[in-house]
Amino acid sequence: MKNTRGKTILLKKPxxxxxxxxxxxxxxxxxxxxxxxxxxxxxIVGNGPERYAIEALAKNFEALxxxxxxxxxxxxxxxxxxxxxxxxxxxxxxxxxxxDLPSTTVAWDGIAVVTNFSNSIEEITREELANxxxxxxxxxxxxxxxxxxxxxxxxxxxxxxxxxxxxxxxLGLENHKRARAKVVEKENETFKAINGDIYSISYVSMGPAxxxxxxxxxxxxxxxxxxxxEYQTVLDGTYPLRRPVVFVMNPNASPVAQAxxxxxxxxxxxxxxxxxxxxxxxxxxxSVIKYYPLNGE
Numbered sequence: 236m237k238n239t240r241g242k243t244i245l246l247k248k249p250x251x252x253x254x255x256x257x258x259x260x261x262x263x264x265x266x267x268x269x270x271x272x273x274x275x276x277x278x279i280v281g282n283g284p285e286r287y288a289i290e291a292l293a294k295n296f297e298a299l300x301x302x303x304x305x306x307x308x309x310x311x312x313x314x315x316x317x318x319x320x321x322x323x324x325x326x327x328x329x330x331x332x333x334x335d336l337p338s339t340t341v342a343w344d345g346i347a348v349v350t351n352f353s354n355s356i357e358e359i360t361r362e363e364l365a366n367x368x369x370x371x372x373x374x375x376x377x378x379x380x381x382x383x384x385x386x387x388x389x390x391x392x393x394x395x396x397x398x399x400x401x402x403x404x405x406l407g408l409e410n411h412k413r414a415r416a417k418v419v420e421k422e423n424e425t426f427k428a429i430n431g432d433i434y435s436i437s438y439v440s441m442g443p444a445x446x447x448x449x450x451x452x453x454x455x456x457x458x459x460x461x462x463x464x465e466y467q468t469v470l471d472g473t474y475p476l477r478r479p480v481v482f483v484m485n486p487n488a489s490p491v492a493q494a495x496x497x498x499x500x501x502x503x504x505x506x507x508x509x510x511x512x513x514x515x516x517x518x519x520x521x522s523v524i525k526y527y528p529l530n531g532e
Contacts, residue, residue: 276304277492280315281328283397284422284440285344285480288508289328295507296498303491311393311420319485325492327483330397337484341499342508345441345469346402346476348457349425351433355381358458361475365406367436370414375434383434389416390428390437396420401478402438426452438476441469 279289286309293305308324315327319336332338348364350356356379366372367387375382391414392399403409419425422443429435430453439447441464444456456464460475468474482496498504 272302273300273491273494274302275489275491276306277325277489277495278306278308278323279326279328279492280308280313280318280324282309282311282313282315282393282395283328283330283480284443285328285342288342288442288480292499292504292507293495295504296495299498300491300494303494305491305495311396314395316483319483322485322487325485325488326496328397329481329483330401330478332479332481333483337486339482339484339496339500340479341482341496342480343469343477344398344480345464345466345474346398346405346438346478347441347444347464348436348438348459348476349429349444349454350436350457351429352453352455353433354455355379356457357455358461361406361460364459365408368403368406368414368416369408385434388432388435389414390425390432390435391416391418392425392438393418393420398438398440398478402476405476426454429454441466441477 279293281289286307290307293307297303297305308318315324315329316333316336318324319327332340348359354375356375359378363372363378367378368389368391372378373386374384375387376384378387392402417428419428419437422439425437425439426443426447429437444454444464445466447454448456458464462468462474464474464476469477482499484492484496499508
């Protein structure tokens with residue numbers, strides 16, 4: 236199995252639906268306090284929409300440490316925390332902290348609620364979202380006064396992805412099989428599904444959603460509880476739909492993995508998150524950073 240950056244990654248135990256073999260990714264690295272150049276590798280496992288942000292950070296880190304390698308296994312059926320527990324990976328990227336493993340929130344990601352541009356709806360409440368995705372509300376005419384007497388088309392994300400889990404938690408939904416819905420795995424698949432169905436509704440990571448709007452995709456990002464979905468409202472916490480991006484560390488993680496976490500939390504790493512192609516936000520530095528669209532301007 237090849238990871239997203241073209242490096243072949245093999246794990247000790249097979250993941251669901253994915254055949255993988257064992258791998259060695261911990262190699263001799265300099266001791267703490269050594270002046271030797273950092274060398275070696277680390278393996279990161281994830282399944283959420285923050286993939287490109289973490290890859291961009293890894294590329295920056297490797298530029299600073301040319302003799303290191305940050306490798307990825309990223310798949311919708313990956314079990315990030317389980318792989319860390321079984322010593323198959325250094326870092327799991329997830330949406331919540333684990334009580335028995337070192338866990339650090341490195342950024343925040345907004346969850347944008349999106350509809351087809353031809354749908355005249357512009358805002359929605361938390362209660363309406365909960366009723367829609369639980370199946371209690373089935374027609375757009377039940378959501379807003381001018382809504383058509385047409386059934387709402389739900390587009391869900393894969394149940395194990397760490398964008399769906401916080402979304403359902405926010406809405407107080409516990410049974411992910413309750414409402415009938417089309418399930419998609421990636422952000423671009425969500426945009427395509429929304430474009431092809433006037434009466435659909437879904438949710439995506441904030442960065443790709445803002446970029447899709449900028450690129451002219453036929454999608455509307457809905458106000459949620461009267462709060463506009465934007466970079467600043469995610470960062471200051473006023474936008475209600477946001478999720479933490481958490482590094483769950485293997486207690487025996489390689490020095491490269493530890494150094495990568497330190498880089499992500501550093502002012503340089505946090506600045507890269509804020510101005511880079513990520514849609515992730517954090518406020519661990521006091522730097523005044525301008526907020527850019529995904530590809531900058």
